[in-house]
Amino acid sequence: MVSVEKWTMWDSAVEVDVTEGAASPAARALTAAVVADTEAVCDLGRGAAEIHAVNLAQGTPVKVTHRMGDLLRSALWAARMTNGVVNPLADNFSEDESIPPIHAAVTFEDVQLDGDVVFAPWGASFDIAGIAKANTVDRAARSVAATLQCGAAVRIGDVIATAGHAPAGGWQMSVPAGGAARLSGGGVVELVNGTAMATAREPAGSSWAPRSDRSSGQWVQVSVIAADAVWAYAAAEAARLSGGLEWLEQQRLRARLVDRFGRVHTTGDWFTPQAR
Known part of the structure; x- marks a missing residue:
């Protein structure tokens, strides 16, 4: 019997499922601590967050x-x-593309990280909330499973990771609604224990969103199952923005995509739990 705890943190729905009912309160506390730890260092909405010091360094290690x-x-x-599609740098864009930039564009390849010292050139500004939440999901699931000796599934928003031992019948996870299944949900898919799933959606108001958030392809929603939440999140976002079904097949990832006409497409092994 899986016990479930749900609450809201960091502007997201948070959920932790555990295979041992008695472990549920402790699992919630552990997960909340991991989320709070991450939010405190990289939430741009917090004035004291460490990421502001990194962004203000501007060419200084x-x-x-x-x-x-x-x-x-x-x-x-x-x-x-x-290949840079999931970009850790904020897109300081101008709607008027006739206005040339003052400085050469900075890319993630210009960033150097040596141990605990980061160097980013002038003009670099990090916005890593999406990847940070995925990293947190992985970390929290492993922490709960190892500390409480149980199976755990942790979700933040549309990203979920599993760890420890699976419940009887495996991890049966609901897929966010989209496409032809919109009214009844996206169905249920089984996750191999220790894997993760993420869903990327086209953001509301994409006509005025930064270019890095605008969909340039045919996909409005992509769900990906991968070995960890960071890779699942990155692959889902990359496929939605530019990669698509063929790219996901090349990466050997289980995936479900919804196109602009509401049609659902899947990789060949989407319904095969043994696939990784």
């Missing part, structure tokens, strides 16, 4: 905490894996 360094490494790794 700055020493960061272990947690901040871990989050930046995840963000830079995701950028490399998606």
Whole structure:
């Protein structure tokens, strides 16, 4: 019997499921602590968040905490894996493309991270909330499973990770609604224990959103199952923005995509739990 705790943190719905009912309160406390730890260092809405010191450095090396360094490494790794489509740098764009930029554009490849010291050139400004939440999901699931010796599934928003031992019947996870299944939900898919799933959606108001958030392809929603939440999140966002079904097949990822006409497409092994 899986016990479930749900609440809201960091502007997101948070959920932790555990295979041992007695572990549920402690699992909630552990998960909340991990979320709070991450939010405190990288939430741009917090004036005291460490990420502001990184963004204000502007060409000066700055020493960061272990947690901040871990989050930046995840963000830079995701950028490399998606060829920069999932970008850790904020897009300081202008709607008037006839106005040339004052300085050369900075990319994630210009950022250097050596141990606990990060160097980003002038003009770089990090916004890593999405990847940070995915990293937090992975970390919280592992922490709950290891500390409480139970199976755990942790969700923040549309990103979920599993760890420990699976419940009887496996981890049966609901997929966010989209496409032809919109009225009844996106169905249920089984996650192999220790894997993760993320869903990327086209943001509301995309006509005025930064270019990095605008969909340039045919997909309005993409769900991806991967070995961890960071990769699932990065792959889902990359596929929604530019990669698509063929790219996901090349990466050997289980995926479900919804196109602009509401039609649902899946990779060949979407319904095969053994696939990783």
